[in-house]
Amino acid sequence: MPELLLVASKLSKRFGGLQALSDVSFSICKGDIYGLIGPNGAGKTTLFNVLTSLYVPESGSCNFMGHQLTRLKPHEIAIAGLARTFQNIRLFGALSAIENVMIGRHIRTRAGVFGAITRNQATRAEEAAIEQRAQELLDYVGIGDRANHLASALPYGDQRRLEIARALATEPALLALDEPAAGMNASETVVLRRLIEKIRDDGMTVLLIEHDMKLVMGLCNRVLVLEYGKVLAEGKPAEVQRNPKVIEAYLGAGAATEHSKEAS
Numbered sequence: 001m002p003e004l005l006l007v008a009s010k011l012s013k014r015f016g017g018l019q020a021l022s023d024v025s026f027s028i029c030k031g032d033i034y035g036l037i038g039p040n041g042a043g044k045t046t047l048f049n050v051l052t053s054l055y056v057p058e059s060g061s062c063n064f065m066g067h068q069l070t071r072l073k074p075h076e077i078a079i080a081g082l083a084r085t086f087q088n089i090r091l092f093g094a095l096s097a098i099e100n101v102m103i104g105r106h107i108r109t110r111a112g113v114f115g116a117i118t119r120n121q122a123t124r125a126e127e128a129a130i131e132q133r134a135q136e137l138l139d140y141v142g143i144g145d146r147a148n149h150l151a152s153a154l155p156y157g158d159q160r161r162l163e164i165a166r167a168l169a170t171e172p173a174l175l176a177l178d179e180p181a182a183g184m185n186a187s188e189t190v191v192l193r194r195l196i197e198k199i200r201d202d203g204m205t206v207l208l209i210e211h212d213m214k215l216v217m218g219l220c221n222r223v224l225v226l227e228y229g230k231v232l233a234e235g236k237p238a239e240v241q242r243n244p245k246v247i248e249a250y251l252g253a254g255a256a257t258e259h260s261k262e263a264s
């Protein structure tokens with residue numbers, strides 16, 4: 001039996017009169033690349049924001065390795081082992097690539113603010129180790145030669161990979177990626193796909209929001225489909241792909257019947 005890493009149960013989130021999530025339940029197992037798809041406005045980012053405590057749900061719970069995620073503060077989420085990237089990249093543009101990764105690393109170190117001010121020998125040794133690890137992570141995501149470039153000056157695809165390196169610096173058990181391929185060209189997407197597979201092969205679990213259907217279906221071992229904040233389908237990519245409700249949600253009413261006619 002695969003080990004359960006995250007169990008979300010009946011999560012609901014409302015914005016005024018809009019029910020953005022209704023009783024959303026799903027489970028992620030260790031080693032999954034778990035896809036989260038759905039038409040625009042389906043509630044995918046809202047779900048990410050609930051999981052990472054940026055939003056407080058009206059009801060429901062989410063157990064992540066023994067932590068009740070909905071009770072944690074946003075900064076406690078990364079310490080609990082869940083790191084994320086954002087749909088709209090959120091880097092420190094005026095800092096270098098390596099400095100951005102070093103910031104992610106600080107939650108796992110001991111020096112703290114006092115050490116950073118006094119800069120004693122132990123702190124200096126720790127800073128050197130943080131810098132070395134940050135460089136390793138830049139190498140890992142494939143932008144090691146751009147460590148000293150300003151984050152804002154990096155091409156778009158590299159900024160996305162830098163965000164992943166910063167998230168990896170927190171040593172997550174679960175890495176949540178919000179549309180990592182957005183704005184990437186076909187060859188950058190291939191490189192991203194290999195990177196996500198490498199992350200999984202190195203023992204992490206990945207939760208992925210993605211609009212690129214080819215990427216989702218080729219990469220994920222399970223997929224959750226949301227529509228109007230509700231779970232429309234959940235399962236293996238091949239099952240989800242031929243589910244008439246999913247086809248209809250993506251292609252419009254009537255498409256499912258057409259599709260099944262074509263398939264027969």
Ligand SMILES: Nc1ncnc2c1ncn2[C@@H]1O[C@H](COP(=O)(O)OP(=O)(O)OP(=O)(O)O)[C@@H](O)[C@H]1O
Binds near residue numbers: 018039041042046
């Ligand atoms: N902070 C907010 N305040 C009010 N409404 C919100 C807020 N965040 C999201 N919504 C609404 O909740 C619904 C779900 O939005 P969400 O961004 O989660 O969808 P999504 O599936 O991520 O869409 P997309 O694929 O376009 O990114 C939408 O109708 C959106 O307008």
